[in-house]
Amino acid sequence: MKKYIQENQDKYLKQLIELLKIPSISADPSYTADVRKAAVWVGDALEEAGCDNIEIIATIGHPIVYAEKILNADFPTVLVYGHYDVQPPDPIELWDSPPFEPVIKKTPIHPEGAIFARGACDDKGQMFMHIKAIELLLENNKLDCNVKFMIEGEEEVGSDNLEKFIKENKEKLKSDIILISDTGIGNVEKPAITTGLRGLSYMEVMVQGPNRDLHSGLYGGTVANPINILSKMIASLHDEKNRIVIPGFYDMVEDISPSDRKEMNTFNSDDEEFKASIGIDATYGEEGYTSHERKSIRPTLDVNGIWGGYTGEGAKTVIPSKAFAKISMRLVPNQKWEEISKLFESHFKNIAPKGVKVAVERHHGGQAYVTPTDNDGYRAAEKAYKEAFGIAPHPKRDGGSIPIVPMFEEVLGCKIYFNGLWIR
C-alpha cells in the first residue's frame, strides 16, 4: 500500500491543489457558483475513487454530496462526514500568498512541507484524505467495512440544511460510527484524538444612537455615541476575573473533577511555547484555569468583528449613527446554544443605556459534544494511530465547534469519532 501511495503522490497532490483553488466561500453569496463547482468536484472525486450511487443533492442553500461503497450487509458501516466549503479569507492582506493559489512551504513544524491555502486543513484536505483512503483500500482489496460519504457545503455558515437532509434520509445514512476529520492531532510525537468539541452561539449586534451621522464638534458630548456605548457594553460582558456576566450563562456548565483536570493538562504544551507560537507576551483568560482548560472545558466569549464610523484614511470628526459587532460564544456540554443565545440577547438589550437602540440578530449555533473512549470506534482509531505514529493517542477536548455534530448522534443514533490530523 505504501508503494501505491508513493506512486500516486504527485497525482493526488495535483488533485487536492485543484480543489483548493476553488473559492468555495459559503458565507458570501457572490461565490455561490464556486461552492457548487466544489460540490461537483467532490462528487467526481468520489466516483473516481470507486464509490457508487454518487448524488449531488440540491438544498435551498449549498448542495450536499453523497456517495457509498457497500461491500457486504454484515460488515460494519462507517459514515464519513466532511465539508467542502471554506471561511472567507478576509483580511486578505494578512495572507503571505493568495488564499486560493496554494503554495507548498517548509516550516519548523512541517519540515517536509505543507500546503498553504484557504481550506487546506479545514476541511478540504482532511475530507480529500478519506476519499483517497477509500481509493487506496479498494485498489488494494483491503476495504473490510462499508463506507458512506456525506460531504456538505454549509459547515462554515451553520449547516442550515443538513439536519433536514439527515432526518429525511435516516435509513440511507444508517451506520455504526461516524468519522469526522475536521480537528487537529496536537503533534505527531504525542498524537491526540479529539473526544469533545465546544458548542457555539454566534450573534450580531447593532447599537444606534442618533438617527444620522453627526458632526462630533457640534454634537460631541450631548448624545450617546454608539461606538463608545457599544465598547462599554462589550467591556461589561466580562468581570474582573474574565468570567462572562450574562445571568444564567454558567448555570449548566459541568464541574470537572480535579483529577480529570490534572490529566487533561498533562499532555498539553506549556504556555511559553504557546505564547511564542502566536507572538504574545502573556496569555489572557478566565481566572483559575490553565490555557488548555480555558479553550476546552470552559465557555468563552469573543468579539469576532466590530465596525462603525469613519474607517478610511486620515481623520473625520463624525459621531456615527450606528455601530456593529459580531460576537460569538464557545459553549461546553449541557449549555444549550439556543438558550444561551436568548440569554445573550436579553442581557445585551438590558444593559443598553438610554439614548441608544439595540438590535440583536442570532446567527448559527450548535451544542457541545463529548464522545466516549471505551468502545469499538475509539479502539479502532487508537489501533490505527499506534500503527501510524508508533505511539498510542491520548484523548483530548477541543476548543472548536462543529455545530452540527450533536444532531448526528441524536438523529442517527451512533457515536462520532474525530480523527483529525492538523498539526499546529
Next chain:
Amino acid sequence: MKKYIQENQDKYLKQLIELLKIPSISADPSYTADVRKAAVWVGDALEEAGCDNIEIIATIGHPIVYAEKILNADFPTVLVYGHYDVQPPDPIELWDSPPFEPVIKKTPIHPEGAIFARGACDDKGQMFMHIKAIELLLENNKLDCNVKFMIEGEEEVGSDNLEKFIKENKEKLKSDIILISDTGIGNVEKPAITTGLRGLSYMEVMVQGPNRDLHSGLYGGTVANPINILSKMIASLHDEKNRIVIPGFYDMVEDISPSDRKEMNTFNSDDEEFKASIGIDATYGEEGYTSHERKSIRPTLDVNGIWGGYTGEGAKTVIPSKAFAKISMRLVPNQKWEEISKLFESHFKNIAPKGVKVAVERHHGGQAYVTPTDNDGYRAAEKAYKEAFGIAPHPKRDGGSIPIVPMFEEVLGCKIYFNGLWIR
C-alpha cells in the same frame, strides 16, 4: 442692492452648484486633482467678483487661494478666511442623494428650500457668500473697507500648510479683523454669533493581540482578543459620571461662573426639540451640565471610527490580530491640544493589559478659541444682524473646532469674528 441680488439669484445659484459638484475631498489622495480644480474655481470666482492680485499658491499639500481689493490705505481691512475642501462623504449609503450632485429640497427648517450636497454649508456655500458679497458691494459702489481673501484647501485635514504661509506673509495678510463664516447662526428667529470654538485632538489607536488572526474555537479564551481589549480600554476612558479619566485632562479647564452659565443656557433650544431633531430618546453626557454646556464649554471624547475582525456578510469565528479606533477630543480654552494628545497617548498605553501591544498615532489638532464681544468687529456684526434679521444677535460658544483659528490671532495680531449662517 436687493434688486441686484434678485436679478442675479439664478446665476449665483448655478455657480454655487457648479462648485459643489467638485469632489474636493482633501483627506483622500485620490481626489487631489479635484481639490486643485476647486482652488482654481475659487480663484476665477474672486476675479469675476472684481478682486485683484489673485494667486493660487502651491503648498506641499493643497493650494491656498489669495485675492484682495484694496480701496484706500486708510480704510479698515477685513481678511476673509474660508475653505474649499470638504469631508469625505462616507458612509455613502446614508445620503438620500449623491453628495456631489446638489439638489434643492424644502424642509421644515428650510421652507424656501436648501441645497443638499457635501460642502453646501461647510464651507463652500458660506465662503461663496463672501465672494458674492464683494461682487455686490463693488457693483453698487458700496464697499467701504479693504478686503483680503485667504481660502484654503486643507481645513478638513488640519490646515497643515497654512501656518507657514501666514507666517511668511504677515505683511500681505495684515488686517484689522478676520472674518470667518464656517459656523451656524442657531436659528433666524434668535440669531447667534459664535464667540468661541472648541479645540481638537485627534488620535488613532491600534491594539494588537496575537501576531496573526486566530480561530476563535481553537484559541478562544486563552488570548487577549484585541477587539474585546480595545472595547474595554475605550469604555474605561469615561467614568460613571461621563467624565474623562485621563490624568490631567481637566487641569486647565476654566470654571465658568453660574451667572455666565445661566445666560448661555437662556438662548438654547430645549432638550425635547434637540432630541426630536436627531431621533434620540435621551441625551447623554457629562453629569451636572446641560446639553448646551456639554457641547460648548466642556471638553469631550468621542470614538469617530472603529474596526477589526470580520465585518462582512454572515459569520466568521475569528480572533483578529489587530483592532483599530479613531478617537478625538474636543477641547476648551486653556487646554493645549499638543499636551492633551500626549496625555491621551501615555494614558492609553498605560491602561493596556498584558498580552497586547498598543500603538498610538496623533492626527491633527488645534486650540480652542474665544473672541470678545466689546469691540468694533463684534459691534459691526451685531449691527448687520439687526438690519438683516430685525433682532440683535446673542453671543454663543460653539462645540466645533476650526483648529487653525488661534494661530491667526497669534501671528496676525487681530481678533476673529465668526459670522456663520448655518441653520440647524
